[in-house]
Amino acid sequence: MSIEEFITFNDVVIVPGRSPIEPSKVNISGKITKNITLTIPVVSSPMDTVTDWKMATTLARLGAIGIIHRNMSKEEQALQVSKVKDQKPYLWEEVQKVDPDSKIEDVLSKEQDNFAVVINKEIKAIILKIGADYSLHSKKIDYLSKLLSMINLTPTLDENNKLRVGAGISPFDLERAKILDKAGADVLVVDVAHLHNDNALSSLAKIAKNVSAEIVAGNLGTIDGVKDTISKVENVSGLRMGISSGSICLTGEVAGASVPTLTATINARKALEELGLFGKIPIIADGGIKNAGDAAKAIIAGANSIMVGRYLACTEESPGIKIRIGDKVYKQYRGMASRGAMEKRYAEDRYSKPSKAIEEGVEGLVEYCGSAINAISEMALGLQASLGYAGARNIEEAWNGRLAKITSMGAKEVGIHDIEV
Numbered sequence: 001m002s003i004e005e006f007i008t009f010n011d012v013v014i015v016p017g018r019s020p021i022e023p024s025k026v027n028i029s030g031k032i033t034k035n036i037t038l039t040i041p042v043v044s045s046p047m048d049t050v051t052d053w054k055m056a057t058t059l060a061r062l063g064a065i066g067i068i069h070r071n072m073s074k075e076e077q078a079l080q081v082s083k084v085k086d087q088k089p090y091l092w093e094e095v096q097k098v099d100p101d102s103k104i105e106d107v108l109s110k111e112q113d114n115f116a117v118v119i120n121k122e123i124k125a126i127i128l129k130i131g132a133d134y135s136l137h138s139k140k141i142d143y144l145s146k147l148l149s150m151i152n153l154t155p156t157l158d159e160n161n162k163l164r165v166g167a168g169i170s171p172f173d174l175e176r177a178k179i180l181d182k183a184g185a186d187v188l189v190v191d192v193a194h195l196h197n198d199n200a201l202s203s204l205a206k207i208a209k210n211v212s213a214e215i216v217a218g219n220l221g222t223i224d225g226v227k228d229t230i231s232k233v234e235n236v237s238g239l240r241m242g243i244s245s246g247s248i249c250l251t252g253e254v255a256g257a258s259v260p261t262l263t264a265t266i267n268a269r270k271a272l273e274e275l276g277l278f279g280k281i282p283i284i285a286d287g288g289i290k291n292a293g294d295a296a297k298a299i300i301a302g303a304n305s306i307m308v309g310r311y312l313a314c315t316e317e318s319p320g321i322k323i324r325i326g327d328k329v330y331k332q333y334r335g336m337a338s339r340g341a342m343e344k345r346y347a348e349d350r351y352s353k354p355s356k357a358i359e360e361g362v363e364g365l366v367e368y369c370g371s372a373i374n375a376i377s378e379m380a381l382g383l384q385a386s387l388g389y390a391g392a393r394n395i396e397e398a399w400n401g402r403l404a405k406i407t408s409m410g411a412k413e414v415g416i417h418d419i420e421v
């Protein structure tokens with residue numbers, strides 16, 4: 001046998017290319033499905049410490065999208081989908097407008113939580129005071145205002161001008177898929193570790209015939225996995241790629257199986273190119289994306305959008321419990337195959353049954369990081385910079401970008417070194 005070589009985000013760097021425009025002009029809009037375009041190509045993972053209706057609302061208002069987790073009854077999940085649809089679509093509708101000449105101390109002393117600085121009817125900045133942790137957040141206010149003033153906020157809206165929202169499903173749960181579809185979910189994202197299983201694929205094929213929502217199939221890692229999925233399931237509208245790169249994922253360790261997200265993305269691209277479908281079925285790179293640099297590497301490899309868990313788990317809007325230890329604040333974050341998450345799933349959903357006897361995820365804490373608005377803005381601005389380096393004006397052009405393998409010594413040099421920070 002021959003041993004294959006799998007490449008991870010840390011193994012490569014973006015090769016700088018001639019750039020025709022300024023980074024701030026780079027268009028980062030990308031797709032999650034054939035019909036859903038995001039102005040910020042970020043999708044939140046359907047995990048019970050990452051996405052409920054609150055996170056999904058914030059993300060859609062920013063131009064990204066949230067996928068509501070399935071660790072609850074199907075009725076409750078459907079209710080959460082409807083709740084997102086009921087929210088006002090524009091972020092500024094939820095904030096009190098303030099005069100740009102007002103003093104920051106005066107603004108912060110008001111009762112209201114969120115403020116928008118409006119100049120000539122245009123929002124130039126949004127100031128957030130987040131609950132009891134306002135003091136933590138206020139340090140970032142200047143930065144946040146600057147970030148938001150640079151971003152063109154275009155919410156992710158459906159044909160009725162309602163916020164778009166996705167929901168996680170099991171390929172075996174037709175009833176859940178149907179009720180979510182009826183509640184108005186725009187996209188159903190299959191949420192299993194190894195969709196390339198004959199039973200899972202044939203069951204998903206049945207779901208695909210019974211819902212009108214678009215379907216993102218995953219997780220997958222290989223060329224064959226993508227080809228089999230497309231041949232067995234009609235109208236696959238997106239591919240969720242990556243096995244075991246997530247920070248809370250134990251699959252690579254306990255089961256010894258993994259296709260790191262960058263390699264899985266390249267495999268999806270190869271499969272789609274062979275089928276003449278590259279650029280037609282979006283690839284969503286899922287797992288291990290720590291920052292905009294990783295996101296850009298995934299995009300250059302062929303992704304249309306990226307899925308994140310850890311990156312948003314630390315934010316105010318995630319459903320994870322907030323814990324204060326000493327002078328630091330943390331949020332709970334856990335894998336959906338961790339013991340706690342699995343126990344909840346089996347308790348809440350009698351149709352959900354264990355298929356194997358191992359835990360493939362861990363439970364832990366991540367340091368609180370303020371609002372998801374901040375995190376998404378940083379990701380968007382970082383992506384513009386990274387694609388600028390690649391010499392791309394948009395995601396399609398980024399697919400012509402180049403990645404170079406770097407040695408482990410080189411990876412050290414590329415990171416911060418020889419300084420205390």
Ligand SMILES: NC(=O)c1ccc[n+]([C@@H]2O[C@H](COP(=O)([O-])OP(=O)(O)OC[C@H]3O[C@@H](n4cnc5c(N)ncnc54)[C@H](O)[C@@H]3O)[C@@H](O)[C@H]2O)c1
Pocket residue numbers: 191192193194195197199200219242243244245246249251287335336337338353354355356360
């Ligand atoms: N993206 C990842 O790398 C990753 C890895 C592990 C778990 N998870 C998440 O954890 C949760 C539980 O996932 P799960 O798939 O383990 O749940 P599960 O045990 O309910 O499995 C669901 C189905 O996927 C297929 N499958 C899963 N693992 C398989 C294996 N080892 N061999 C053959 N078929 C297999 C089977 O059809 C199985 O019935 C999900 O939310 C999933 O997304 C994600």
